[in-house]
Amino acid sequence: MVEANQQQEPVPAVFTGTRRELAWLLLGGYLLLVPTIGLYRFWLTTWKRRFYWANTEIDGDALEYTGNAMQLLLGFLMALAVFVPLYGVFFYLSTQSLETALTGYSLVAALIWFLMGYAIYRARDFRLSRTLWRGIRCDQTGSAWSYALRRFGWSLLMLASAGLVYPFMAANLWTYRYRHSWYGDRRFGFTGNWKQLAGPFYLSYAVATVAGGAGLGMAVGNGAFIFASSPDFQDFLPLLIGGAVTGLAILFYQSRELTRMFSAVRLGGAALSVTIRMRSLLGMYVQFGIGLVSSYVALAIGGVVVLGVVASGAFVNGEIDLALLMRHMQGSVMTLLAIVFGYLLLLGAFSFSAELFLGLGFWKLVAGGASITGLDSLRDVRARAEDKAIAGEGLADALNVGGY
Structure with missing residues (x-):
């Protein structure tokens, strides 16, 4: 009896990585993106995943990521076979009438949305098949096409119902993903359902609708959107308060969905339990905002200094002469390069902050709030053959829906 009780004691997951380690890894990778014309991002993605996996420990054993950069690169090249014809379609539509172009663009947008569902599922397959624990x-398994069709059909219902069917959609997609997931020869199970999501969702939906609608209505009543006048900050204040309440309602629901759906994951006699709190999610986004604003302020100061050197005449008494700056850009390669490089730095700062505070923050929240009972039931799991497919990850990368 003592032995059985010990087996059921929850074993916490532990994340040992630090933000400083990830920051140095990202900075080194970003520096190599420029001379490699962006190709190094496949190697950077691989190193990031190895960082996350290797620093995540369950019962003293770390996860292992066995994917490599060449697999990501080949997957991306395969994805080009899909996007090259799409670019041709975009060019053709640009030569047609407005009505034809709008219809065509709408159909292409629907196709891309469908492909995003396919790519999400195949990318998850790629990551799982290259994830090991204890060897x-x-x-x-499952069908990426079936998952994409499910997601697309639910999306149409979401539009028709103004989002009210979301709990049903979320539970259905979570179920499909986990009931087709495996650890060795042991299939995952999933006990979650829409009833676990309905209460938090409809409460959040009602709060967001009332707060957002009231804030917008009061802002309009104050004349905030009458451009002929000069609205004050106070005119927009109700809208800002309504937006803040809406944001908190979304975070409240997100914390409940993640907690309840992750805690519904089973693997034989092993059960996962995850606790994610709203205040933790809020803190993560606040850190991201502070980090992003700080990096943009630093870049803005540096940009003014650099442009003040290469285009000194365009900056007088703290003001910018745009006409003179444009002439400098046309006649000075250095000025043009400085502006292009500054634009790339802005994009890099956003990606850096997002990875450092949102990507790492979310991983740490899940790992830090996770515990597993019944781990001893996994001792007899046997390995299964390696899935070497690489298609799908490249499409997810091209559509920017890949995870980690």
């Missing part, structure tokens, strides 16, 4: 490989 046993994970995997994902």
Whole structure:
């Protein structure tokens, strides 16, 4: 009896990585993106995943990521076979009438949305099939086309119902993903359902609708959107308060969905329990905002200094002469390069802050709030053959829906 009780004691997951380690990894990778014309991002993605996986420990054993950069690169090249014809379609539509172009663009947008569902599922398959724990490989079966059709059909219902069917959609997609996931020869189970999501969702939906609608209505009543007048900050204050309440309602629901759906994951006799709190999610986004604003302020100061040197005549008494700056850009390669490089730095700062505070923050929240009972039931799991497919990850990368 003592032994059985000990087996059921929850074992917490532990994340040992630090933000400083990830920051140095990202900075080194970003520096190599420029001379490699962006190709190094496949190697950077691989190193990031190895950082996350290797620093995540369950019962003293770390996860292992066995994917490599060449697999990501080949997957991306395969994805080009999809996007090159799409670019041709975009060019053709640009030569047609407005009505034809709008219809065509709408159909292409629907196709891309469908492909995003396919790419999300195949990318998850790629990551799972290259994830090991205690030498046993994970995997994902099921059909990416079936998942994409489910997601697309639910999306149409979401539009028709103004989002009210979301709990049903979320539970259905979570179920499909986990009931087709494997650890060795052991299939995952999932006990979650829409009833666990309905209460928090409809409460958040009602709060967001009332707060957002009231804030917008009061702002309009104050004349905030009458451009002929000069609205004060106070005119927009109700809208800002309504937006803040809406944001908190979204975070409240997100914390409940993640907690309840992750805690519904089973693997034989092992059960996962995850606790994610709203205040933790809020803190993560606040840190991201502070980090992003700080980096943009530093870049703005540096940009003014650099442009003040290469285009000194365009900056007088703290003001910018745009006409003179444009002439400097046309006649000075250095000025043009400085502006292009500054634009790339802005994009890099956003990606850096997002990875450092949102990507790492979310991983740490899930890992830090996770515990597993019944781990001893996994001792007899046997390994299964490696899934070597690489298609899908490249499409997810091209559509910017890949995870980690």
